[in-house]
Amino acid sequence: MEAMERIEIVPDGASAIYGSDAVAGVANVVLKRDFDGITVGSRYGTTADGGLTTHEYDATAGASWSSGGLIGTFMTENQDPIYADQRSYTQAMNDPTTLYPGDKLRSGLVSAHQAMGDHVELRLDALHTIRNMLQTEGYPPYIYSAKRSTTTSLLAPSILFSLPADWTLSVNFTQGEDRSFNRWYLYSGGADSLALNAGYFNKSRSAEIDAEGPLFHLGQNEVRLATGAGTRTNELLVQNFMSSLREDGKESSRYVYGELAIPFVSPEQSRFGLHRLELSLAARAEDYDSFGSVMTPKLGIIYAPSSDYTVKASWGRSFKAPTLRQQSEGRTVILNSAQQVGGIAFPSDSTVLVSSGGNPDLRPERARTSSLTLAFHPQSMPGLETELSYFDVLYTDRVATPIVSSSQALSSPVYAPFIVYSPTLLEQNDLIAQSTFYNFSGSSYDPSKVVAIAHNEYFNIGQQRVKGVDLSGSWRMDLGVGELQLRGSASWLQSVQQNGPGQPEFALSGMIYYPAKWNGRLGAVWQNGGFSASIFANHTSGVVSARGLMTQQIASFTTFDATLRYETAPGQGALSGVEIDLSAQNLFNRAPPLYTPSSPTYEPYDSTNYSAIGRYVSVSVAKHW
Numbered sequence: 334m335e336a337m338e339r340i341e342i343v344p345d346g347a348s349a350i351y352g353s354d355a356v357a358g359v360a361n362v363v364l365k366r367d368f369d370g371i372t373v374g375s376r377y378g379t380t381a382d383g384g385l386t387t388h389e390y391d392a393t394a395g396a397s398w399s400s401g402g403l404i405g406t407f408m409t410e411n412q413d414p415i416y417a418d419q420r421s422y423t424q425a426m427n428d429p430t431t432l433y434p435g436d437k438l439r440s441g442l443v444s445a446h447q448a449m450g451d452h453v454e455l456r457l458d459a460l461h462t463i464r465n466m467l468q469t470e471g472y473p474p475y476i477y478s479a480k481r482s483t484t485t486s487l488l489a490p491s492i493l494f495s496l497p498a499d500w501t502l503s504v505n506f507t508q509g510e511d512r513s514f515n516r517w518y519l520y521s522g523g524a525d526s527l528a529l530n531a532g533y534f535n536k537s538r539s540a541e542i543d544a545e546g547p548l549f550h551l552g553q554n555e556v557r558l559a560t561g562a563g564t565r566t567n568e569l570l571v572q573n574f575m576s577s578l579r580e581d582g583k584e585s586s587r588y589v590y591g592e593l594a595i596p597f598v599s600p601e602q603s604r605f606g607l608h609r610l611e612l613s614l615a616a617r618a619e620d621y622d623s624f625g626s627v628m629t630p631k632l633g634i635i636y637a638p639s640s641d642y643t644v645k646a647s648w649g650r651s652f653k654a655p656t657l658r659q660q661s662e663g664r665t666v667i668l669n670s671a672q673q674v675g676g677i678a679f680p681s682d683s684t685v686l687v688s689s690g691g692n693p694d695l696r697p698e699r700a701r702t703s704s705l706t707l708a709f710h711p712q713s714m715p716g717l718e719t720e721l722s723y724f725d726v727l728y729t730d731r732v733a734t735p736i737v738s739s740s741q742a743l744s745s746p747v748y749a750p751f752i753v754y755s756p757t758l759l760e761q762n763d764l765i766a767q768s769t770f771y772n773f774s775g776s777s778y779d780p781s782k783v784v785a786i787a788h789n790e791y792f793n794i795g796q797q798r799v800k801g802v803d804l805s806g807s808w809r810m811d812l813g814v815g816e817l818q819l820r821g822s823a824s825w826l827q828s829v830q831q832n833g834p835g836q837p838e839f840a841l842s843g844m845i846y847y848p849a850k851w852n853g854r855l856g857a858v859w860q861n862g863g864f865s866a867s868i869f870a871n872h873t874s875g876v877v878s879a880r881g882l883m884t885q886q887i888a889s890f891t892t893f894d895a896t897l898r899y900e901t902a903p904g905q906g907a908l909s910g911v912e913i914d915l916s917a918q919n920l921f922n923r924a925p926p927l928y929t930p931s932s933p934t935y936e937p938y939d940s941t942n943y944s945a946i947g948r949y950v951s952v953s954v955a956k957h958w
Contacts, residue, residue, distance in 0.1 A: 335372055335393040336406045336442055338365045345724065346702030348651035349615035349631035350590055356651040356700045357726060357799075364444045364458065368395030368404040371958045374912075378951030381922050384415030385433055385946060389953075401447035401454075412436040414467060417936070420945055422924055425933050427471030432936060432945045434479075435467035452495045460487040472773050472934065476520040477528065483513040500546030505563075511535040528771070530574040533658075539565040554596040562589040569657035578769065580691070582657040583622075590617035600640070609637035615649075623660075624697055627652050643708040651702050655695035655732050659791040664690030664768040668778055673932045674787060675744030684774045684782050686756070687739060688764055689789045696793050701727045716809035716818075725800040730793040735832060738846045740931045742787045745879060747839045750832050753786040760786065773934075795833045797841070801826040815861030820869075823853040845878040845887065845928065846941045856894075863900040868893060873942050878928045888926035890943045892919040903957065910957035915950075922948035 340362055347355040376389040388411045395404035414435035417426035440462040448454045461484075468479040491505040517529035541563030547555040564587045571580040592615040600609050613633040620626045631649030638644075670676075671683035706722040735751050736742050743752065753760070758780050772778055805822040826848055828841040843850040856869030871892050878885040896916040903910045925943035930936070938945060 336364055336404055338363045345647045345704040346649040346651040348629040349617045349649055350592055352588060352617060352619055353652060353654040356653055365404055366446055367397040367402040369397055372955060374953060374955035376951055376953035378949055380946055381948040383419040384413055386413045403445045405443045407441040410438040422927055423936060426936065427473055427933055429469050430471045431468050437465040439463045454493040456491045456493065458489040474521055478518045480516045481513065485511045498546060500544060503543045505541045507539045509537045532572045534570040536568040539563060554599050557594045560591040567657055569661060571663055578663055580661045580663050582661040584657055586619050586621045588617060588619040606638050608639050609635060611635040621654060641711045645706040648703045651700040653698040655697060659732055660691050660693050660695055662691035664688060666765055666768040666770050668772045668774045670774045671784055673934060674739055674742040675931055677744060679784050682782055683784045685785045685787055686761065686764060686783055687787045687789060692791045695732055695791060696730050698732050699729045719806035722803040728797040731795065731797045732791055733794055734789045734791055735794050736787060736789040740935050743785060750836060751788045756783060756786045795831045797830045799828040815859055818858045821855035826850055843876055845876050845939050849874045849876055849942045865898045868895045876939055876942060885928050887928045887939060890926055892923055893921060894918045895920050912955045914953045918949045919947055
């Protein structure tokens with residue numbers, strides 16, 4: 334965090350500039366270029382009911398000079414797991430299942446820049462992270478223990494040129510690599526064996542040249558252009574070290590983009606009913622080795638009738654290329670009991686094969702995105718800022734695994750297109766022959782007992798529409814003794830999906846394991862000198878669990894967070910430049926709302942929307958020299 338300057342959010346479709354994956358927006362993490370001194374910090378946190386005890390240490394150092402600067406930071410974090418037997422409402426789950434995995438993290442970052450004369454600057458960002466995770470799952474009479482180790486590295490040099498007429502040109506290179514090892518150990522009868530030993534290796538290389546500057550004047554205003562072109566190559570290798578199974582893939586693309594900003598009326602030219610009017614046009618053309626070319630446009634407009642109001646609107650086309658993992662990941666088949674996957678009308682010894690993994694025939698996702706925002710920032714009340722936004726995203730050829738809740742695979746009608754009942758012996762043999770097979774049913778595999786195959790591979794599952802409303806606001810006021818700021822946000826989300834032509838449309842938002850329809854956060858921050866105190870309430874609306882003919886309404890979830898912070902003024906003294914934080918999340922230790930799962934294998938709460946962490950108290954201390 335110490336190395337971050339700011340985070341920029343583009344809250345609508347941005348594929349016209351950023352390409353694949355920017356369907357719902359972009360978050361840009363901007364690093365500090367100049368940092369003088371040394372900062373060291375430590376944080377300790379734990380939960381009220383046990384587990385997730387965290388020890389974190391970090392150090393940041395930097396220096397700046399007339400022609401450049403350097404910043405380096407390193408952090409280490411150790412975090413204990415939360416086990417099911419540490420929570421009263423998960424006692425029925427099989428021991429020693431983890432609700433949250435254990436985590437050990439080591440991460441370092443270096444960022445530097447150096448001017449070479451008046452017109453050239455060299456820049457370099459480098460990152461290296463090592464993470465180890467431990468997760469266990471109980472499937473009597475077995476215990477599975479997953480140990481994952483991931484190493485991520487990034488090297489991004491660039492050259493920035495200052496050109497005549499206020500133009501800039503940059504040449505950027507990026508190389509990233511991710512190496513992940515996944516080992517599953519099976520414990521039974523006092524003995525252990527290695528059930529899975531696999532590695533996932535990702536590489537990404539890109540080169541891009543960008544230019545930005547004014548094209549011409551429109552009255553007193555400059556019309557500016559940003560344009561660029563580049564190439565990117567992604568590689569994936571999945572290696573099963575216990576067999577000859579190996580999947581690899583490679584995807585290259587070439588692209589060109591441009592964005593035009595046209596300010597018709599600037600605030601300096603304000604007139605009655607027209608304080609500001611600005612139009613932006615953007616387009617990107619990209620060509621992939623696998624599925625060919627794609628073109629994405631975007632149109633944006635900013636209109637302010639006065640200095641008190643601003644209206645912003647955007648419309649665009651976006652796309653998301655299927656990832657190499659989605660295309661080439663090895664297939665896995667798990668044998669479950671029928672009851673574990675929602676089968677309630679089958680004999681007790683019935684089993685189901687659940688298949689998951691990659692699909693080489695995937696097509697890219699397409700999306701149409703639009704948004705409309707009204708901002709209210711009255712000049713007569715300079716401390717008040719509010720925004721109301723509406724967004725609408727229509728996906729086609731959506732890539733996803735269709736069965737989100739495996740405990741409802743046979744009971745929910747929305748999963749019916751992906752269930753094959755009474756599979757033949759040949760169908761079972763063909764599926765198992767091209768997959769890695771696991772038996773989680775608690776009994777030996779008997780083809781005559783298999784009542785269904787559930788296909789949960791990646792598919793272009795048809796159409797998905799997501800729309801919603803976001804409301805946010807803040808109000809700063811001077812109390813005489815300190816400053817009080819009220820902040821709040823609320824969002825309403827509606828999403829529906831159709832798994833194919835002629836298939837019924839069904840709701841996603843508001844259903845278990847999908848985002849809730851309503852979320853909100855409201856609170857206050859009081860600050861006086863170096864001391865500040867804050868309290869916030871967080872609310873997530875309830876969701877619905879539908880299993881066969883049984884529908885269960887799960888309650889909403891409201892928690893409170895509080896923070897006390899004290900900072901001393903910078904200086905040379907031993908107590909100067911010190912920051913102390915005491916915070917509590919879920920202050921009143923509220924447990925997540927529960928529902929009745931179909932098997933003790935599954936947690937009895939919606940882990941997508943609600944947390945089993947409970948009250949988490951942390952204290953941190955930092956010192957800057």
